[in-house]
């Protein structure tokens with residue numbers, strides 16, 4: 001029951017996240033939703049998460065302008081992650097499940113914002129760090145609850161990225177990534193936190209070689225098929241500057257959920273802990 005309820009709640013939160021991501025720094029998040037192209041207000045049945053985008057075939061009912069696949073993707077991702085937190089054997093307490101859902105929602109918003117703008121809003125990164133520190137103190141998911149270790153976990157995970165930012169004067173790595181790693185360290189603890197940062201570099205390297213290098217060809221295929229318009233969200237990733245935040249967050253989710261589901265992530269990578 002709880003996974004299903006949280007999953008449906010996640011779909012609704014996901015559609016709110018889309019509004020937050022699109023309107024952040026542009027306009028207030030209040031007001032009715034309208035088509036970005038023709039300005040017509042959306043009907044209630046055009047705002048059902050995931051379902052509306054599919055029944056409308058990804059186009060506005062009035063002007064037929066295509067609607068970004070970001071909308072259903074963010075909604076589906078939030079629904080799935082909330083349901084997975086609901087289904088996880090750990091934590092059993094609903095209050096902690098809701099805290100974890102809040103953190104997951106924030107991480108999804110940061111991922112998509114970083115993909116669109118290659119920058120992470122400070123307020124979002126610090127809110128994530130604050131919630132992660134709170135969860136570490138109130139409800140540590142690591143085995144250690146020795147408080148200096150708990151407090152140092154954030155700075156330990158952030159240090160490598162901070163060094164990258166500092167010594168490259170911001171060319172290899174943004175300071176936003178270090179702020180993000182601060183929260184990841186607090187959420188996962190020092191050992192898992194460092195491991196998540198390490199895993200992010202591996203995922204980043206693999207994705208860069210397999211997907212981003214041939215991406216211009218893929219985008220050309222999409223444009224031929226009429227799926228992507230020029231200037232649509234897909235062209236963001238073709239910038240020379242690849243945002244690192246999404247890799248950090250994907251890696252954080254992998255390590256985080258492996259802890260919640262009692263999967264030995266180190267064992268999967270052939271690492272034996274003493």
Ligand SMILES: [Zn+2]
Nearest residue numbers: 035038060063
């Ligand atoms: Zn329209």
